Amino acid sequence: MTDVEPPELPRGIALAWGVAANPQRGPKREMSVEKIVEAAVELADAEGLGAVSMAAVASKLGFTPMSLYRYVSAKDDLLLLMQEEATGLPPEEHREQDGWRAQLRALFEAQAHLYLAHPWLLAIPITGSPITPSSSAWLDAALAALEPTPLNPVERLAVALSVTGAARWYGIVVAGYAEQSRSSGLGPDEITAREAELFDRVITAEEFPALRAAIEAGVFLSEDDPFRFGIERIFDGIESYIAGLDGGAERTASEPWPEEESAELADDKKVRDARKAVRAAEKALRDARKLERQAVKEATERIARRQ
Structure with a gap:
């Protein structure tokens, strides 16, 4: 038993769960949190999200912004x-779906959609x-898919977050290309071809040898989906890890993130000075390469004029 009171739910979360107090005054029936x-x-x-404001929503509903604030008191809550x-x-x-892998794949595709x-x-x-009902339901679904595995609760959460993160990154790219298609009037194949041409123009074997080799191999014109390939390799890794657990392998502590190590060294003057010197050297290298590209361009133009 404890006398410590649990933290009060923020109003936005309380509204999502349907446990927030209703406004005592304001328009009746014509207005509700759901309609807002x-x-x-x-x-x-x-x-787009930039078009959403309390004033814009109120105008769409035919009320004043102050009427909305009686129901949703902050933009973040909205x-x-x-x-x-x-x-x-x-x-x-x-x-x-049959098995955790197929179930997580289905959740990944649904989130991307x-x-x-x-x-x-x-x-x-x-x-x-x-911390809302729907977001909790998605997380619960991923964790439930992993229940038959020997993963412990922390590992199951880590896998669920990996799938969610991959879906979000997939969504960022796919939604970005869809917006570019709408704004430019170009089809997906046309956008891909244009990007491939731009890469081909600026990427040289001397400066970016590995990337140039990839361009020559036609990676930017390939019909393969790199994101689905990536999520399948994540699943492969999880399967391999689970197989090791089934074989009696012991869990090992995770290595600290590089950011954590950097934070410990952040106050060291020698480290700061060394990193500053690295940034200066990297800038000098970029500037030198820019001058090189310009010199090559000018030399190419002179040769072309002579011919």
């Missing part, structure tokens, strides 16, 4: 509720775990 959130999502879907509404619950079909359907979700800053 639906209107905000419609605005974001049509015009964003949280919009994220909750757009995310929804994970598809039940993933449960029909969410970002394509609502690309503005990617513009909401990550400030912590969104």
Whole structure:
């Protein structure tokens, strides 16, 4: 037993769970948190997250901004509720898949599709775990898929976060290309071909030998999906790790992140000076390469004029 009171739920989270107090005054029936959130999502879907403001949502509903504040008192709360509404619950079909790998793959694809359907979700800053019903349901689904494995709870969470992170990165790229296609009028194949041509123009074997070799191999025109390849290799690694556990391998402590080591050395003057010198050298190298490219360009133009 303890006398310490649990922390009070922030209003946005309380609204998401349906446990926030209703406003005592304000428009009746015509206004509700649900209608406010639906209107905000419609605005974001049509015009992007930048179009969403309390004033814009109020105008769409035919009320004053002050009327909205009685229901949703902060813009951050509105964003949280919009994220909750757009995310929804994970598809039940993933449960029909055979085995944890197939189930996680289905969740990965469903999350990536969410970002394509609502690309503005990617513009909401990550400030912590969104402790809401829908986000909790997605995490619960991933953890449930891993329950039959010998992974411990911390490892299951790490795998779930890896899948979520891969889906978000996939969504960022796919949504970005979809927006470029809409704004430019070019089809996906045309965008790919144009990018390949630009790479071909500026990447030289002398400066970027490995990248040039990849260009010559046609990687930027390949129809293979590098993101699906990547998630499958993540699954391969997890399978290999699980196989080691089944064989009796012991878990080992994780190595510290490089950032953690850097933080410990951040106050060391010699380290700071050395890193400053490295940055200066890297800048000098970039400048030298820029001068080299310019000299080669000018020499090529002179030769062309002589001919």
